[in-house]
Amino acid sequence: MSERLDPRMLFEMIAHDLPGELRPHVLVVGSLAAAYHFRDAIHRDGIATKDADCVIHPAGALTECQAIATQLLSDGWRRRDDCSPRAQPEPATELRAIRLNPPSTEAYFIELLAFPDVGQKEAVRWIPFQLSDGWYCLPSFRYLGLTGRDWKQAENGLHYAAPEMLALANLLAHPEVGTKKMSGQIGTRTILRSAKDLGRVLALAWLTSRRGTEAWVQGWGEALRERFPEESSRLSLSAGDGLRALLEDDLALDEAHYAVDVGLLAGKGVTMENLRATGQQLLADVLQPLAQRFGGRSAP
Template sequence: MSDVSPEQVLREVARAVPHDFLENIVVIGSLAAGYHFFRNEPSLQVRTKDIDCILRPRLVAVEAGVAIANQLIRMGWIPRKEGPFTEPGTSITPDSELPAVRLYPPDSVAWFIELLTVPRSEVEGDSWTRLELDSGHYGLPCFRFLSIAAYNPVKTEFGLYCARPEMMALANLLEHPVIGEQTMSGLFAGRRIKRSNKDLGRVIALARLSNDETETWPAVWKDALMACFPTMWRELALCAGNGLRVLLNSHEDFSEAFVTCTNGLLAHYGVTEDQLQVTGQRLLQDAILPLERAAEMD
């Protein structure tokens, strides 16, 4: 991972993609968090390697993905050659074996963009949609809770959007109702880290950076759940805190989450493990318990 300036990267991406599709892009992850929390402190950067770009609405995602990827490749952006499927596919390549669109800018390998999209409906799970580019066939990944991450994003001065911290937090909570055994593809600060611990640690980091704003999260979380999952929002609301509770009660898992936070969004803040634990417990009280009560009462 590299330390990058959120504003510089957002500006570069916005200048490179077709202008007609700027408003279809919602940036999520560390870069979006950095834009929200660090943009008034130019000296602070974020530690990341992937710039995840959600294309929405789903109706235009394929058209936008093809136009964006073709233009970037023509401009000299370079496909990332890592992972099990790296070469462009053909018409007979199964969708599940198509490479994702991951492109480095022409003059750097410090970061790359990756194109994603939102589900067609509340019942669609993880899936891949084919993109037929000039250079071959690629896949556009969709994950179940990306619709939450992309809900009511903030428009930047560069024309594209950034996801809200509270929406990224909710998406991560929903994605990990338990602590799974899957680990990150590479080492994190020299350690093998469970993906659940990294993503749930990100939730706590976002809460710490948001300070008292977490008290406003339950209402906007409920709105997002009702909009994106109208028939199952109560069920999701009632399980949103399950993974976080497990994390806070497991010393080993919380230690992994702490490492990801202090080498990620909280790298500049000197936060201790005990302080991060307090933030997690406060998040339960301020946001998750009120959301659960709202789901039980509504």
């Protein structure tokens, strides 16, 4: 899709296309959730994403995931080219995720994600599940469990993740810049996965404003204690590690800037140095206090 759409329009399309009885189980996450939350700020420039990441909750809701996928397919939703069954459930990492276009448009597609159990240790768990034509998987990203806290409700009733919880989940998912690239292009470039996700953190902070991000500290600390009771102190101390690494790596920061410049901050004129300043403020205003209040000592 080359044109950019108002996120409110996409939310209306999803609400219209999803059967009403399924909506309570669906939580929209990712860039679409962020764009909808800041819809008044970005509506003129819109967003280019087609991907509506949908976490199916509660945790362990495999039956609900199967029922949702089955009902959508029976209602005329269409598998994307990269959504095909396998004959066996193993190896789970080779199974395809459920990605479906609605019956009457190519404007967006949904991808079904599992809501992680509190005890999940892996960064991502691939959960096999069976439909009538074969085996698929539900990716379960450990830190996306944070999005189950303080979620928001759209004007049309859809649930979506709060921007501060998306930001915290992205921070924890990338304790270092690493070398892993995105599987597809953003705009015309193939960039680091960490640059994309940590760039989103910076975009969320920029859109929230400095005064708004200062209020994130308490919610972050409480969310970490709730989701990761045995690790909350360590995670409070290390949550800023990946962001620090990004700010010290000009090439990675350039990729992050590119990602937000064609994404959430399109048309805003935000420079790479603006992003760097936003990151430094986030470290000073939020991540340092988080470490002090909930980690037991100061972060480096």
